[in-house]
Amino acid sequence: MGSLMLSRDPRLLPSPTAHFTGHNEVMLFGASDSYSGDSIMQVTVAFNHFGRGLVQRMPRCRWGFFHVVNNDYTHWLLYAIYWW
Numbered sequence: 421m422g423s424l425m426l427s428r429d430p431r432l433l434p435s436p437t438a439h440f441t442g443h444n445e446v447m448l449f450g451a452s453d454s455y456s457g458d459s460i461m462q463v464t465v466a467f468n469h470f471g472r473g474l475v476q477r478m479p480r481c482r483w484g485f486f487h488v489v490n491n492d493y494t495h496w497l498l499y500a501i502y503w504w
Contacts, residue, residue: 439468440471440474445477445480449479450482457483459483460484461483463481466488471495473495475498488501
């Protein structure tokens with residue numbers, strides 16, 4: 421389970437300004453690869469600090485529209501930002 425997960429038709433959601441450390445799956449936006457209902461999702465991920473011990477999903481975006489700006493990526497192990 422990730423630190424922040426949004427799914428099933430959320431709309432116009434800003435992510436909180438946060439400091440993330442020591443987690444495998446950090447952010448996931450979208451219920452599943454086959455659920456297109458999340459295509460209306462609009463999310464802004466801004467002013468977060470992604471620190472040590474993070475592996476993936478900073479964020480992972482399946483459906484919708486995303487703005488990922490002004491984040492600090494100190495260290496990651498697998499990938500930082502991923503979208504389909």
